[in-house]
Amino acid sequence: MSRIRGALGALGAVAAVTSAVLTAGPAAAGEPTRVDDEVTFAYLEAADGDRGLDISLARSAIAGTESRARLWGGPEGEHLAEGSATSDWTDSTFRATIELFDDAGAPAGTVTVAGSYTPAGDPQQDVQKFNDGNVRVHMDHTTTALAIADVTVALDGVPWELRFADGYHELGHLFVADPATYVGREEFVAFGEPKTENATDFFLDGTLDDLGVTFAYADAPIHAAAGIDVADGSWEGTMRMMDESGETVGEAAATATLTPLGRTTRLFDQAHGGFERWTATPYLLTLTVAGPVAPVRVTVEVTQVRYALHTSPLGG
Incomplete structure (x- = not known):
């Protein structure tokens, strides 16, 4: 307020x-809200000359899969095109095909990406418990960093150089009470x-x-x-x-x-x-x-x- x-x-x-x-x-009083999800996420940056691609891929047990790519270029890093799609995952690999469109809606190319991932480091747990008035909230997140390897990125079949790769795996739990008043x-x-x-x-x-x-x-x-x-x-x-x-x-x-x-x-x-x-x-x-x-x-x-x-x- x-x-x-x-x-x-x-x-x-x-x-x-x-x-x-x-x-x-x-x-x-209603039943408490309980949400459990498992998320795997990868983020990549690739380059070809003065052009760059920012790519993200995600898998959620609740929301399904998605992938996004943004193409930029020029000395000022101007936005050129972007697109979104689903993604395919196994226990150790990911891949996606993403159609790009410019701001006018015209096709601007097709991005293909693939790679592998393995856990890297110890899981980190973050537990938060608090009350919003008398509504009890409990959030529990356990995150593990991922090592991303074997990455290939191409635009319209032309390979691009990988500049950066990162990712994580997260187990999340949410509890929200539903009091009568x-x-x-x-x-x-x-x-x-x-x-x-x-x-x-x-x-x-x-x-x-x-x-x-x-x-x-x-x-x-x-x-x-x-x-x-x-x-x-x-x-x-x-x-x-x-x-x-x-x-x-x-x-x-x-x-x-x-x-x-x-x-x-x-x-x-x-x-x-x-x-x-x-x-x-x-x-x-x-x-x-x-x-x-x-x-x-x-x-x-x-x-x-x-x-x-x-x-x-x-x-x-």
């Missing part, structure tokens, strides 16, 4: 958008128009305990940036100073205070099938930063916004 100015305006806008979702009836939460900081002394382009992004702050000095071609934590009411540290090229040119001592500013606003909307809940707590943020010439002082009203949504993930 994009960071916005005016927290209460954000509450009304999102409430209007989500009200249609919440009118749906409750749903029973989706529970999502988000927290962010919205802010109003700042009152600044010696600063322009002031911006905030994040949460109170991880708040990104950026601004530009009005009296020097310098920007400053830092991540601050004001959840406990105050912060003291340094901000990184950067020139117009983005290079760091030093650090500036800085302090920030967060003062409560009024009562917390709570919005609750319940409909058949779920509910949403918003809380908005206003504060006054005061930031003081040393400068290369003169210091910076910024005061700005900020609002801590917390949002929770409970509804059917399928809308009913």
Whole structure:
């Protein structure tokens, strides 16, 4: 969700958008989604003078096979033609025939490619487990590099020189839970128009305990940036100073205070099938930063916004 100015305006806008979702009836939990696939992939580069061919071949237990080729050439490496087709695989070899067409759709030649592959190196496993709200996701990928050999590449029967070859074999597993009710939460900081002394382009992004702050000095071609934590009411540290090229040119001592500013606003909307809940707590943020010439002082009203949504993930 994009960071916005005016927290209460954000509450009304999102409430209007989500009200249609919440009118749906409750749903029973569904069966989890489980996907298992085995993929073998090869990538080749071949050349003939100032022309080149980029070729990829793939085999998937779920999606089947495919092959793609792109022809380019000239001193600027201009795109000349491309095409796609299926591919043929065994436990150790691959081959494909790909018809090329230029941008106008006219035939531009036929690519033939063949080669062999063997495992090279140890399998590398990558396991990721996370939750999207209360939807549990588990991904498990085991990848093995392939040694590509015995490659032949030809365009219209004329052999081309192989310049590069690489490939991999991957076993993948995906698990996604399907709960009866989706529970999502988000927290962010919205802010109003700042009152600044010696600063322009002031911006905030994040949460109170991880708040990104950026601004530009009005009296020097310098920007400053830092991540601050004001959840406990105050912060003291340094901000990184950067020139117009983005290079760091030093650090500036800085302090920030967060003062409560009024009562917390709570919005609750319940409909058949779920509910949403918003809380908005206003504060006054005061930031003081040393400068290369003169210091910076910024005061700005900020609002801590917390949002929770409970509804059917399928809308009913």
